[in-house]
Amino acid sequence: MTALSSAKAASTMKAYGQENEQRRRWILERGLPLNEVSTVMYLAWKSESVGSGSLAKISAAYKMVNNEVSIPGAQCVAELINSKKRAEATTRKQPVCINEPVIVKIMSTLEDDAKSERDVLLVHLSYSALLRASEASNLQWKDVRVKNGLLEVFVAEAKNDQLGKGRTTFVQCKAGSDLDLLLKRWKVRCSLKNPDFIFHNLHNQKPLSPSSISSIVKAKFDAIGVQGSHHALRKGRANDLQAEGFSLDEIQRTGRWRSPAGMSTYLRDNPRAQGIRVEEMESEEEEEGPPSLTREAPIYKDDILIPHLRKCQKRKKCSLEGLILAALRHILLQGIYYPSLEQYDIVPTRSLLQGYEIFGRFVEDDRENIYPPLFVDTESSTTPRGSKLALVSHFDVHSGIVLLWRVHKASQEEVDDVIWAINQKRREERIVVFGSEPLFKIRATDIQGDRPRRPNEKMALKDAAAAIGRNISKNETLSDWTADELRRAQQHYAAMDVVILNHSTENGSVSTSIDIYSTADFRPLYCRLQTTTPNFLQHHLQKRSQQVFSIYPIDCILPLFLLPLPFSTMSSNFFFFSHPLSLSPYQWSMFAFSLLLFSSSPLL
DNA sequence: TTGGCCGGGTTATCGCTAAG
DNA sequence: CTTAGCGATAACCCGGCCAA
Numbered sequence: 001m002t003a004l005s006s007a008k009a010a011s012t013m014k015a016y017g018q019e020n021e022q023r024r025r026w027i028l029e030r031g032l033p034l035n036e037v038s039t040v041m042y043l044a045w046k047s048e049s050v051g052s053g054s055l056a057k058i059s060a061a062y063k064m065v066n067n068e069v070s071i072p073g074a075q076c077v078a079e080l081i082n083s084k085k086r087a088e089a090t091t092r093k094q095p096v097c098i099n100e101p102v103i104v105k106i107m108s109t110l111e112d113d114a115k116s117e118r119d120v121l122l123v124h125l126s127y128s129a130l131l132r133a134s135e136a137s138n139l140q141w142k143d144v145r146v147k148n149g150l151l152e153v154f155v156a157e158a159k160n161d162q163l164g165k166g167r168t169t170f171v172q173c174k175a176g177s178d179l180d181l182l183l184k185r186w187k188v189r190c191s192l193k194n195p196d197f198i199f200h201n202l203h204n205q206k207p208l209s210p211s212s213i214s215s216i217v218k219a220k221f222d223a224i225g226v227q228g229s230h231h232a233l234r235k236g237r238a239n240d241l242q243a244e245g246f247s248l249d250e251i252q253r254t255g256r257w258r259s260p261a262g263m264s265t266y267l268r269d270n271p272r273a274q275g276i277r278v279e280e281m282e283s284e285e286e287e288e289g290p291p292s293l294t295r296e297a298p299i300y301k302d303d304i305l306i307p308h309l310r311k312c313q314k315r316k317k318c319s320l321e322g323l324i325l326a327a328l329r330h331i332l333l334q335g336i337y338y339p340s341l342e343q344y345d346i347v348p349t350r351s352l353l354q355g356y357e358i359f360g361r362f363v364e365d366d367r368e369n370i371y372p373p374l375f376v377d378t379e380s381s382t383t384p385r386g387s388k389l390a391l392v393s394h395f396d397v398h399s400g401i402v403l404l405w406r407v408h409k410a411s412q413e414e415v416d417d418v419i420w421a422i423n424q425k426r427r428e429e430r431i432v433v434f435g436s437e438p439l440f441k442i443r444a445t446d447i448q449g450d451r452p453r454r455p456n457e458k459m460a461l462k463d464a465a466a467a468i469g470r471n472i473s474k475n476e477t478l479s480d481w482t483a484d485e486l487r488r489a490q491q492h493y494a495a496m497d498v499v500i501l502n503h504s505t506e507n508g509s510v511s512t513s514i515d516i517y518s519t520a521d522f523r524p525l526y527c528r529l530q531t532t533t534p535n536f537l538q539h540h541l542q543k544r545s546q547q548v549f550s551i552y553p554i555d556c557i558l559p560l561f562l563l564p565l566p567f568s569t570m571s572s573n574f575f576f577f578s579h580p581l582s583l584s585p586y587q588w589s590m591f592a593f594s595l596l597l598f599s600s601s602p603l604l
Numbered sequence: 605t606t607g608g609c610c611g612g613g614t615t616a617t618c619g620c621t622a623a624g
Numbered sequence: 625c626t627t628a629g630c631g632a633t634a635a636c637c638c639g640g641c642c643a644a
Contacts, residue, residue: 012614018630053633060613078611095634115625132635133617159616160636201626212626214617229618231634261609262636609641616635624627 009162019061036073043080052084096228098221098236103127105224107178114189114202119216121182122199126217127233128171128179129153130255133210139198141187149174160258167256238266346495348404348486352414355405356421362396373430375501376422376444378437379481379494389415389439390481392422395498402495408482432501434461447501461497
């Protein structure tokens with residue numbers, strides 16, 4: 001019995017169990033004996049309300065638990081089922097197909113939110129790879145990969161693959177195609193949580209159940225007024241493939257059917273499949289022709305940005321893609337974390353009082369040259385009105401405190417007071433800064449050296465640090481120092497800026513290992529840009545980049561989906577320009593802006 | 605000998621409701 | 625928004641039958 005039951009799939013056991021339970025209840029309710037005769041009576045009664053398929057299932061369920069079935073009994077049941085089957089021939093309805101035009105329509109409903117992107121991808125991928133609902137449910141990120149414009153979808157187990165040997169379906173997926181875009185976008189959206197399953201619950205990372213898959217797809221169809229189920233996608237794709245001229249064998253392999261018979265129930269008669277050219281028909285055909293299969297990809301009219309980029313490209317002698325990559329590399333905030341900073345107390349404060357209090361505790365240096373100097377650095381924010389002091393970082397070696405004194409909210413008088421206090425703090429040029437700090441000009445020692453062999457250029461802090469074997473990141477330089485809370489990456493950045501000064505003067509020890517922060521650390525900071533891309537660009541292109549730069553901080557906001565994208569996959573993403581679906585107008589403007597900034601920026 | 609079809613058994617989806 | 629359960633049924637496979 002157990003050996004018998006384990007020979008069947010769990011779903012079968014469940015289904016048969018339910019059938020047997022119902023049969024048992026029906027028989028017992030009528031005071032009949034639980035035997036074959038009663039079962040035939042039950043089947044006869046049932047046959048008035050249900051179809052042949054259900055009868056067959058009841059019969060199979062009975063046979064599973066009753067080894068011996070009499071020959072007349074079996075014949076009786078067969079008669080019942082067959083007569084029912086014949087009767088069904090006239091009423092059977094044609095299965096519904098969802099063809100490519102519907103997919104295109106659903107693509108056009110794509111919106112810039114997670115649910116929409118997931119659901120549209122679900123529809124598209126189910127169609128393209130002929131997925132069953134359960135297969136889509138089980139599909140994991142590791143099962144799909146794009147290679148040479150071909151998407152490989154590995155279906156690990158399936159209804160007709162109970163042993164889980166796995167089959168792979170290949171789908172055309174050119175860079176920039178709808179499917180490619182959908183996949184990439186969804187992948188990026190997922191990358192924060194990094195779930196295993198492609199189609200997962202929006203709240204937790206659990207895979208969607210097959211039932212959810214169907215209801216989601218059903219809802220998508222309803223939204224555009226189309227009747228159909230998830231499985232209709234499989235039918236539709238099979239028929240579309242046939243219409244495109246694929247052979248039966250090819251379609252069978254694509255749809256992972258084991259037998260031609262399994263597949264053939266899907267296929268309808270189709271002129272193309274019978275050797276008649278679609279083109280020849282089209283002149284005469286009016287409504288009923290097979291769906292037209294060629295479709296022009298929408299092209300974004302980038303009349304401003306692309307020519308500009310091409311110019312830079314020539315000037316900088318790199319590929320367009322390289323340019324974009326470099327721009328992204330420059331733009332993307334990459335959180336860093338210095339383990340060696342753990343030994344210090346990093347104290348950010350927005351309160352002037354607290355700032356004075358901590359600052360006051362720094363040891364007054366009355367014995368010259370015993371204590372190391374006070375290391376100071378500043379960060380400012382750029383506003384439309386110009387630059388404003390936002391943060392003064394101090395490093396007091398003696399106490400090991402890094403004070404991040406945030407003054408972005410303070411008035412000009414209050415800021416002046418703070419600067420005055422700092423300037424009063426240590427006598428005899430014991431403030432050390434890197435680069436010119438006009439605010440502390442009277443007192444500070446600037447340790448910024450010249451670049452080797454270039455006497456007119458100053459050395460960058462990064463290079464200075466590199467010279468003493470330290471690797472520091474300057475990625476946060478242009479981030480928003482007026483944010484309510486400084487991100488951890490910002491804190492570490494600001495702290496490192498002053499701590500490294502100590503090491504470059506005294507050769508202390510700094511661990512050089514750098515961990516990448518979780519990208520979840522990032523969040524949008526500013527939202528000051530216009531959403532109308534063309535105007536925005538046209539307007540600012542006439543000015544030169546420096547002005548643009550001073551008006552809009554570089555880290556205003558980065559498109560959510562660009563942030564966590566690893567650079568390795570970035571290279572295939574430059575088609576963002578040529579596809580309006582790929583970015584919302586706002587995101588597009590942000591991305592274009594970043595590029596623009598980079599391409600004409602003297603910074604790099 | 606082959607290929608299509610049928611019967612029968614197994615395993616999935618559909619459509620709906622109700623409840624997390 | 626998602627899932628579970630339920631009754632019904634579609635979809636899938638395989639082996640055997642039968643005609644060519």
